[in-house]
Amino acid sequence: MTTEPLAVPAPGPLTQEISRVPGAHKPDPILVADGVQRTFGGVHAVDVDHLEVQRGSITALIGPNGAGKTTLFNLMTGFDRPNAGTWSFEGRPLGRVSAARVAQAGMVRTFQLTKALSRMTVIENMRLGATGQRGENLFAALVPPLWRAREREITAQAEDLLERFKLIEKRDDFAGSLSGGQRKLLEMARALMSKPTMVMLDEPMAGVNPALTQSLLGHIQALRNDGTTVLFVEHDMHMVRHISDWVVVMAEGRLVAEGPPDAVMNDPAVIDAYLGAHHDTDLGDDSLLTDEVAEQLEAEALREGNRR
Amino acid sequence: MDWTRILGQVAGEIVAPTTAAYALAAIGLNIHFGLTGLLNMGQAGFMLLGAYSFAIATIAGWPLWAAVLVAVASAVVFATILGIPTLKLRGDYLAIVTIAAAEIVRLIGRSTSMTRITGGNAGLAGEKYKYTFEELSPFPDGEFSLGPWQYSNNLSDSWWLRIVAWTVVGLACLLMWRLMNSPWGRVLKGVREDEDAVRSLGKNVFAYKMQSLVLGGVLGALAGILFVLPRAVQADSLGRPVTFYIWTILLLGGAAAVFGPVLGSILLWTVLMLIKTVMRDVIPTTVMRSEQIEMFGWVLVGIALMLLVIFRPQGILGDKKELAIRDH
Ligand SMILES: Nc1ncnc2c1ncn2[C@@H]1O[C@H](COP(=O)(O)OP(=O)(O)OP(=O)(O)O)[C@@H](O)[C@H]1O
């Protein structure tokens, strides 16, 4: 028997053959959105004509502050209602479906502003993320033999994840006592408890220290290699460039570009969206500036100033 | 000062059916507030509804179990009606609606047009509905005394009622403990902390809040039955102050602690009795009349509650560590 893994593209080549216009068609889209609009009192927070997310890939959603990334996440996951538009997940229309049902369908999201459940322990936070718990029924809850075995199972699964996310020492602490970065980690680990088909991470690395970021990037790639689709919002271009197979750029609610990371980050439209018209910096390298390069740039700027 | 009499009266409060009724109502409120974070400001309304349902069904000739079921059913319906419009909204709406709903139950109950059913302002006299409960007693007629406690075996404010009332409270504690430490209770705690987080994990938050509201309300209705068995059903005896006492009991004992409501109820009523009896003994009636002492007792309770909230906000049995986190 050949054990060729299905639908797991090697990182990178999703995609030389895919056109790079915004809203490009993908070979096997898991999430397809059409004409999604959301306005807040005249502000077009989201105005997306067409968007497809490739199954089994890591897709980054980038864009300046206020571009509408979080709003798009909220819409897709049932936390907000659009003014217009439809979208489907694994071929199933999800417009007007409640947030809980979206999660049950296998699309689980995290929040930009973390939502750790403060007065619950870390392990209880994790257990809450698991699905298929009979004990969550009021009457079954009264009969522990019905749910003890499942409880042991999910506890083991939770401990395993906590280990990976370097939170195992905090197992029995209240989540409210965690630091901001640790809460981000907990929220991401909790979302993974349900073994989702697709995770949507809203700035997962904001506030997480660089050493840990590195290992988490590894976990996200491992998720993808296990067949999970990942869509994430991130401002750290280093991370975007490092792990994403595909990048979608939003600005002022619209999709302005998409493509493989390197191509997108050198796209003038993208650079415009981020920095306005006047600049000549390569975005992707911006966050990678070593001290040496930074000094050199500073010196150049100084020289230019002196010349005037 | 006659200490034997005073301590006897204080000891009476420890086992009183009314103390048990308040403990039970507070356990219900603990499911609402301590476990789920729901602000039910009308628990007395559930009690009154339970009391009326039980008494009216009994007067109509229904057996005890059926009358109790009627009380439970009306609490379920009442909670559902209150929950449907409010539980999708933020917490404050439930608070406002429950205050109003409890007042509506009371005002309808005491209105003259309802006199034939609820007895209107005068209420329903105890002897009309107590008999099914009293007939069930296994004890012989007569009185029995144990230490400072001396009561009739079966009639009205009896041993039989005390035993049943505290057994029900014990069972409710057991239920609370079982549920709190189950996956179901975990979802409720999650809802208390952050509804959206729980939604994002695929749980139907509305359904859980509804279950919590109904279950706590049913305990409230049962507490209403215990409350009226030693007295009469009288709309004004289950008004807004009763809701306030239940909240005091819950905060005193410690929200989200299994035995918090029991301890809170015993403490509130014994301390109040102690203050009142001692003051009646030492203060001459020319300085303060008996009703004034009654009121003064409540003033002291109010002050004690303020001190408690300032110095031990988690309540007596609450978890200090849990509370430290609330500030984040
Ligand atoms: N609840 C709201 N009410 C009013 N306006 C809103 C609301 N939520 C978002 N907006 C507006 O919609 C636009 C998009 O916001 P959104 O949070 O989606 O941006 P974002 O791309 O996630 O930005 P960031 O990178 O800063 O997180 C902004 O102009 C914002 O002011």
Ligand SMILES: [Mg+2]
């Ligand atoms: Mg955002």
